[in-house]
Amino acid sequence: MIIAETNRLILSKITVDDAPMILELMNSPDWLKYIGDRNIKTVEDAANYIQNNQLKCYELYDYGYYKIQVKSENLKAIGTTGLLKREQLEHVDIGFSILPDYHGKGYGYEAASEIIKLAKTTFNIKTLCAITLPINKPSINLLEKLGLSYQKRVKPFEEDEELLLFAKDL
Secondary structure: OEEEEOOOEEEEEOOHHHHHHHHHHHOOHHHHHHOOOOOOOOHHHHHHHHHHHHHHHHHHHOOOEEEEEEHHHOOEEEEEEEEEOOOOOOOEEEEEEEOHHHOOOOHHHHHHHHHHHHHHHOOOOOEEEEEEOOOOHHHHHHHHHOOOEEEEEEOOOOOOOOEEEEEEEO
16 A cells, blocks of 8 residues: 655555565674564564554554555556654654665655655654664755754663664654
């Protein structure tokens, strides 16, 4: 189901059929470095992950993560962006991840900008936040370009290291 469209991209709900792309994305070098190994090693693991995470978010909140598809490449799925309500954070969290071959082409900014519009107009979200590792310079740069500003250092997950928290009022 398409939720947004830009000049170059279509954003649509993730389905179990997207498991091969999710497997590739979650095992890409940047995902492993900046987000961490989620032990998704097979297409079946990825399908289970989608079922237990993305699809549940849609049910609970009416929003979640969406696949990013490139119009000029026969709607090839190149990553995800979306909204997540984490119990550890006060506000809804925006996130994004793009396959390595598509870095540096503006797709992350284009897709996340649409998500911010949807957060405000469709989902009536008043404040967005984002968390990232201090070493994740590409993510920090994109968050700032999207208008989020650094708030403070946080440690929302017991097992993880300290993260940077960014936020933006919509």
